[in-house]
Amino acid sequence: MATLKYQERFKTIKGVFDEFTHRNIFELVSRNYFDEILRPLYIGKESNVFLAKKGQAVVIIKIYRLQNADFMGMYNYIKQDSRYEYLKKHRRDIIFAWTQREYKNLIKAHEAKVRVPEPLAIMHNILIEEFIGNQENPALRLKDLPPKNKKRFFADLLLQIRQLYQAGLVHGDLSAFNILNHNEKPVLIDFSQGTTTNNPNHTELLKRDIKNILHFFAKLGIKANEEEIFKTITAKSNKKE
DSSP states (O other), X not given: OOOOTHHHHTTTOTTTSOHHHHHHHHHHHHTTSOSEEEEEEEEOSSEEEEEEEETTEEEEEEEEOSSSOOHHHHHHHHTTSGGGTTOOSOHHHHHHHHHHHHHHHHHHHHHTTOXXXXXXXXXXXXXXXXXXXXXXSBOEETTTSOOSSHHHHHHXXXXXXXXXXXXXXXXXXXXXXXXXEETTEEEEOOOTTOEETTSTXXXXXXXXXXXXXXXXXXXXXXXXXXXXXXXXXXXXOSSOX
């Protein structure tokens, strides 16, 4: 029978395991999405990320905090996304929509064959997704593990960004903090700020993503022109990539 061992182990993590979240975790366990939460992985600006057991495998549990998240900051980002024009300034509704947007973005990216964690389930402020790596050796962020073959990794990363754009999405918050280096290949994570190319600000967001990436790789000795990279990513394709 599934257990909820996280209750005692993580009860001191304030703002995460409130009663509402407890109930939804129990529901997800009862639906067999995972068996138990094992340990924290990292704390983000608005969420806590945990490693969870599912049979012999592991998955990621991402919980957006209901009590101390900057929901107005979330609202200012998400209101520009045409998918959420209906949204009002209610804390829980905004946080739930924020979680849902990340889930939808991951689905869209995964279907477009972009290298991202596969989204597995969502319930209100909880997102379950594929774990990249293994329990002993999780895939590290690019900032912590620069690639051995910098040019090949850089070219592959630009291809992932282009595939994402061709699918109608922009990551919106891309940097060495939310790109994993998994077996010397880039995996894009943290899609809560991702938006569609229908967003009037999508060009600005894409250019910011490109600038962040070029800044990181410039420190590794790789130089590239921002405008040329932008044109390559946004150029229309006559065939499937």
